[in-house]
Amino acid sequence: MRGRLLRTLEESYGGRIGRGPSHPFRVLVSCILSQRTREENTERASRSLLSAAPTPRALSSLPLPRLKKLIRGVGLADQKARRLKETAKLLLEKHGGRVPGTREALMELPGVGPKTADVVLCYGLGKPAIPVDTHVNRISKRLGLVRKEAGLEEVRETLQRLFPVEKWHLINRGLVLFGREVCLPRYPRCGRCPMAGVCPSEGKG
DNA sequence: AAAACGGGGGC
DNA sequence: GCCCCAGTTTT
Numbered sequence: 001m002r003g004r005l006l007r008t009l010e011e012s013y014g015g016r017i018g019r020g021p022s023h024p025f026r027v028l029v030s031c032i033l034s035q036r037t038r039e040e041n042t043e044r045a046s047r048s049l050l051s052a053a054p055t056p057r058a059l060s061s062l063p064l065p066r067l068k069k070l071i072r073g074v075g076l077a078d079q080k081a082r083r084l085k086e087t088a089k090l091l092l093e094k095h096g097g098r099v100p101g102t103r104e105a106l107m108e109l110p111g112v113g114p115k116t117a118d119v120v121l122c123y124g125l126g127k128p129a130i131p132v133d134t135h136v137n138r139i140s141k142r143l144g145l146v147r148k149e150a151g152l153e154e155v156r157e158t159l160q161r162l163f164p165v166e167k168w169h170l171i172n173r174g175l176v177l178f179g180r181e182v183c184l185p186r187y188p189r190c191g192r193c194p195m196a197g198v199c200p201s202e203g204k205g
Numbered sequence: 206a207a208a209a210c211g212g213g214g215g216c
Numbered sequence: 217g218c219c220c221c222a223g224t225t226t227t
Contacts, residue, residue, distance in 0.1 A: 032224095037221060037223095079225090111224070113224045134220095
């Protein structure tokens with residue numbers, strides 16, 4: 001199952017996997033904006049906010065009403081505006097204006113939970129991490145990699161144990177694309193799924 | 206463990 | 217209209 005999954009992800013999405021860390025502050029801001037919101041709706045807000053406030057200092061001094069306007073379009077906007085501003089302030093006061101490089105420090109920032117912390121580590125700082133979102137959670141359970149009752153922490157630990165660290169990036173990006181295009185939440189497209197034949201949940205909706 | 210936050214797009 | 221979205225925080 002593991003080998004089959006890695007092969008599938010590599011063949012289907014290998015060409016679409018970017019490499020190397022990007023700007024950690026931008027990853028952090030974009031990731032908070034993207035919570036419970038489709039990526040298409042996030043991009044405009046993310047661009048306008050980051051061009052108005054490209055640094056923690058700029059973001060922390062942005063008036064809340066203006067911040068809210070800049071990110072209009074994303075869900076949970078009031079919450080996100082407050083958390084983004086508070087997080088920027090903490091980056092400035094406690095981390096010298098830098099994004100901290102440990103999971104523990106990241107998760108002390110408002111709006112940063114386990115998933116966002118792992119996204120920053122992985123995509124922002126190029127450190128090994130597997131962010132567990134709804135896609136990764138759902139697919140891991142459908143494929144039988146993780147028991148259905150598992151919480152997010154158990155899913156994360158199991159995946160990290162199951163796959164060699166050099167494959168984590170493929171797992172991260174591949175599972176999300178797979179979940180968005182084939183293994184859909186409600187009506188998975190089992191008919192055209194490359195895992196058909198080995199998936200224990202095939203045809204079970 | 207469950208509820209609350211939330212606008213936008215697909216069906 | 218109803219459901220879901222690369223979750224986090226509070227109850």
